[in-house]
Amino acid sequence: MIEVKKISKNYGRKKILDDVSFTANKGEVTCLIGINGVGKTTTLKAIMGLTPYKGEILIDDQKMTKDSYEKITFIPDAPTMLPQMTIKQAMVFMSDFYTSWNPERANQLMGFFKLKEENRISELSKGNTAKLNLMLGLSLDVDYVLMDEPFSGIDMFSREQIADVFASHLIEDRGVIITTHEIGDIEHLIDKVILLDNGSVLKEFNTEEMREEEGKSVVDVMREVYQS
Amino acid sequence: MNVNTREPVYLQVVRHFKEQIAIGNFVAGQEIPSRRELAASLNINPNTAQKAYKEMEEQGLIHTERNFPSQITTNETILQVVRQELILAAVDTFVDAIRPINVPVDELLRVVKEKYSEEIREEEEK
Amino acid sequence: MKRYLCSIIIGMVVILSIGTYYVKVASSASSLPKYTFKTLEGSDKELDPVIINATLQNGGAFYEPLTIESNTTTYASERSYLENLTGRQDHLIERLVKEHRSFMRGKDSISSLYEDDDFLAYAWVNSEYTKSGNMEAKFDIGLLEKKDEEETSFQIELPNQERIMNIDVRDVQLVHSKIQVLTMIDVNSNNEKQTKEVHLYTIDVANKKVLSDKTLVSETFTDPNQVDFEMPIDVAPSQPNSMVFISVNKGVNHEDGFKEKLKESKLLSYNYETEKLETVKKGPLSLDVARSGYADGKNLYAVEMKSGKYRIKTFDLSSQTLTSDTELDIAANKEEQYTAAFKNGRVYFLLNGMNQEGLFTYQPAKLLIADIKTGKTLYKGETVINKKNSKSFELYIEDLEIK
């Protein structure tokens, strides 16, 4: 379980996060939703220790250490490997540094995404870059996967592919936190929604419960919340 | 399966299964896909698949023995009930839609019979 | 493994190449020529107190300082880093630092020091120039009572400093518990006239006061006239001396402005005890020689070159008479430069070939040690090099120090 406890963050005078708290369970897909610039990415960075913050974040009841990076991985929406590397070299790099690297899954995903080992990262399209990120991130045998806007700016077919992989490779005992501002593609895939606005949590709910009890889709709730 | 985002997804999965059983795509005792396979094939969250399986087990539609893949129940009664349920649910919707037109029952049955046979014939011709 | 090739190669090359280089450097000091004195006459024991500081030069490009002590050559590169950091130090200062480390802090000018059995005294003028070009100066005074290591240190303003442009401490004495500071001064002037003065300051250490500022000599002149004050080399600068010599040389600058032509000169003596300033009678002493002589408070020694030989003249200060005039057993040679030292009743006399432009032939340096009074040769020797192929090496003698 990832516990985010009252974290706050300022850039200068601007408040990015203000007392944000939520939990994300293993085996669940938690989605941080909000219109752009509400601190979704900052929250993920805070969890990964990529930005300082006030408050506390615990991963399985423990603070982040270097070994946590074998347990939790981050898939940002920009390439995380050097542009001059080939995909092959990127994979070698991953297997060099992570004991949790799973080469079989990597090969499987490579095939599925039709990525070629000899392609250079700098030459990849936006969609293929997202696929590469996904491939690298999901090929680690980790407990938690954090994804930042995996669908933004990607063509429809790639989105479908990614959503497919998302469903088939997010094994039930992993915890997933995903940020997005376009819920459409994955609405039926997520368990829990954290609605963020202006750096604070507006609403937190379970999607199936919301459907069962109120008959509302996530988009309905968003509309309600943001338009009121 | 087309997912309706305003209705709990697990219930939609259960209904999907029931439809498959009623049609005969799933027969008694048949092994069904694992939760992960199901999630992947329906493009849904594995948790939802899990929940749907749990619901179906509670309803007696499937049963799981330890370390074996889940199977469609062999209990004919339950299978019949599923069929009945589906028929009844469809008929309910139909009745609800036709009731305001105030058609005499005999005429309605005749039209239904004609239409239904025609559709079957057309399907068979294809 | 292939991926690590680059790093492994760099690592190996770094260790091997740099390692080998410095191992070679460490052993290469021994490849520099070693100078030793070959005894031609007398006993090598006489060599023991002799320290020669010199520089080895090779073809105008390479300098390597060296010291010949106890007849062994040591190059600076052979000494430890810390030893080189301290640098060459006068033997006396080295001893004083060892004995009175805290007092000696920052005191490295030997003519500013005075030492007797009970006291160690120090006087120095700390001067700075303000933006307007005026000098601001303070005396740095220190007195150490050796018995109980009691130290008095203070600063006092230099009296009449506004009229001074430049000040140089030349001798320090402790007379009746007062520090006497002999200084040479350039006086500030706005016009053509220049004034040079010799001042004696008397400082009361107990009351931290300047008791008196006495002008011993004052000379005013205008260009092209020139006046210089000179003092004989003090062979024991920190020892108690009751008498000092000051030669006053008046001359006219040549038009090229460089060498002066001597017009008039006199030799003055000052006695700290009696506070008397006297002009030394010219009679027995050639002034020219006295100017470049050596004094130890009792005697003035002068080196003279006469009919192909070097002579040492000893002049008694209190009686103002010539007490001896002896000939050294060494041939005089204008191409060679002498360095002399007077100590232990001996004269140490080192002759070395002057650097003649482009003439790279090895000439040995010659060392003579003789009794001052009798002129009797106690030791005579010359340098030999342990290397044959060292025609391009030249030795520059910087100073001759006697322990």
Next chain:
Amino acid sequence: MMRYIKLVNFEINRFSKIYLSLLLITLVSQFAGVIIVTKSLLNDARDIMKEERLSEAAYITNYGGIDFNHIANSLLFVGPIALSAVALIFYIFLIWYRDWFGKNTFIYRLLILPTSRLSIYLSKATSIFLMVLGLIAFQIIILPMENALFNSNVPEALLSEMSISTITIANPILSLIIPSTFTQFLISYGIGLMIMSILFTAIMFERSFRIKGIIMGLLYCGIAAVLFLAPVLMEIGNFYFYPNELFGMMLAIGIILTGLSVWLGAWLLKNRVTV
């Protein structure tokens, strides 16, 4: 530890193309320098001998022999050394900023590696330092070859042969990069290491606090400089130290400053840096 070595190797491989070019430029330029400058020196000497009708021996007496120092002072010889120095100093900054800037944000990957941030910090420092030493080692290797080439190109009568250590002592730039004793080597490159760690820490300040961080970084450099030079500055203020005391103090301050900078830099990288 293994990951630290892998990171060092990774950083070196990343710079290897530029690094190899630097080595190649040095090699070509210096050897070209030896050949070209030797030729022109010999021509000059022959011209003078012709004009003044001097024998070789007389030429040597009047003008001195032709020595390697002439080569070592030429632009073709010193230029590549300066180029390499500038490149590596520039790389102290680039080694960090290249991870942040551009479309590819490698810093994300670097900071989520299962290794301590200190290793990341140290691996970058180590790789730069190793590459600096590599260049020095390379110069030490090719210098004797260049000297041998020079000696074989100059007629013996005109040649004033110099040993390698003499060459390095006589040339100001060579004596700077190849100190004359091993102790001096340790001290010089120790100071280099200290300066690099201070610069790294200043960069970490900037990366942590951006514009405010630039001021903090500059302030840190200033404070470090004042601290390191404090014993010397005290001497200006009329407090005198013995040379060995001065050395001891600067050594101690230098070690403390280096340690502090590494610690602070790694701490900032761990706790304050924003990507």
